[in-house]
Amino acid sequence: MAFLVKKYGGTSVGTVERIQHVAQSIKLAREAGDDIVVVVSAMSGETNRLVAMAREVMPAVVDVRELDVLLSTGEQVTIALLSMALKEIGIDARSYTGAQVKMLTDSSHSKARILNIDTDPIMNDINAGRVVVVAGFQGVDEQGDITTLGRGGSDTSAVALAAALKCDECQIFTDVDGVYTTDPRVESRARRLDRITFEEMLEMASLGSKVLQIRAVEFAGKYNVPLRVLSSFKPGEGTLITYDDEENTMEQALVSGIAFNRDEAQITVTGVADQPGTAYAILGPISELNVEVDMIIQNIGADDTTDFTFTVHRDEYQRVIDFLNANNDKLGAKAISGDDRMAKLSIVGVGMRSHAGIASRMFRSLAEAGINMRLISTSEIKISVVIDEKYLELGVRALHEEFELAE
Ligand code: ASP
Ligand code: MG
Secondary structure (H helix, E strand, C coil), X not given: CCEEEEEECHHHHCCHHHHHHHHHHHHHHHHCCCEEEEEECCCCCHHHHHHHHHHHHCCCCCCHHHHHHHHHHHHHHHHHHHHHHHHHCCCCEEEECHHHHCEEECCCCCCCCEEEECCHHHHHHHHCCCEXXXXXXXXXXXXXCEEECCCCCHHHHHHHHHHHCCCCEEEEEECCCCCECCCCCCCCXXXXXXXXXXXXXXXXXXXXXXXXXXXXXHHHHHCCCCEXXXXXXXXXXXXXXXXXXXXXXXXXXXXXXXXXXXXXXXXXXXXXXXXXXXXXXXXXXXXXXCCCEEEEEECCCCCCEEEEEEEEEHHHHHHHHHHHHXXXXXXXXXXXXXXXXXXXXXXXXXXXXXXXXXXXXXXHHHHHCCCCEEEEEEECCEEEEEEEHHHHHHHHHHHHHHCCCCC
């Protein structure tokens, strides 16, 4: 018997039949004695459809207050239908919008932060033996205005509820059956992980494994909510995301997963003055353009100049190059060059902390595959390299093999 939050994403509630299927799984868990709070997303495609309609009506600047009123309707549909489906099969249930729960947030429409959750009404229902069905992705601010938490925000709603209600586990049901050692579309021998730490999951997520919203993982780590990713279609244990405890460390693999990001671009500014303020002169204005810079590498200057390389998202490449060229009278670079067909490839694992030589294994394996590394960056639990995008698949498979991640 456990107290669980179960979150179902858009594809899991994408049709009426699927909603009925979810109701059946909840019935089984209920009959096994679990207390359950369900969080649902809108039916798949619904939020996009609503956004598109809003853009049609207000093409230039969408009014964010009204947009949130509109977007929150998607989840309101699914909580009602799921509660009906549950009642239809004899399970007492009650639906709540974000405002009814009182999922209190700040007033930053479309990216609101959760401030507080009123757990009393939910606990009253749970104690009365009901299943509580809460709309994900939405909240309410001090003024009573409807807010939303940002795309994919139902994951965060679920984790926040699990934290506030002190649930045993927050289960995220999605269309994949867990977190994999790498993307199975690239390496068919990728394996589902039984466990992974919050830290590793954060690295995997920010490096492009889009199973969970990053914010939800951060939230779960901060409040120590065990998080489990499972498939709503295929039964199984899924992947449990927790803290690195002793039991976990003992069986710890050196590398837990291979993450990658395709849409990278690299920009090099050659022959700038090797003196205080140069990095700031280049990167300051770029951050003012609202461009996110990822890796940053500066060479030791040979004469009195130095070279500077950094990566940005591919979509920003041309804008940054144009900007640097336009301002080169101030920067005084000998050349500004780059390549927008790059990819980032990373190995992630808490096991790296206690083992030397992992980087050299990675580099040897890539060398044997004939892959040139353009940039390298490391942190405690991750090593990333930037390579030509056309070698990405090859690189993923080579590293997957090298670190024995297959079945
Ligand atoms: N329905 C929202 C979205 O599509 C929230 C979610 O699915 O988590 O982004
Ligand atoms: Mg979603």
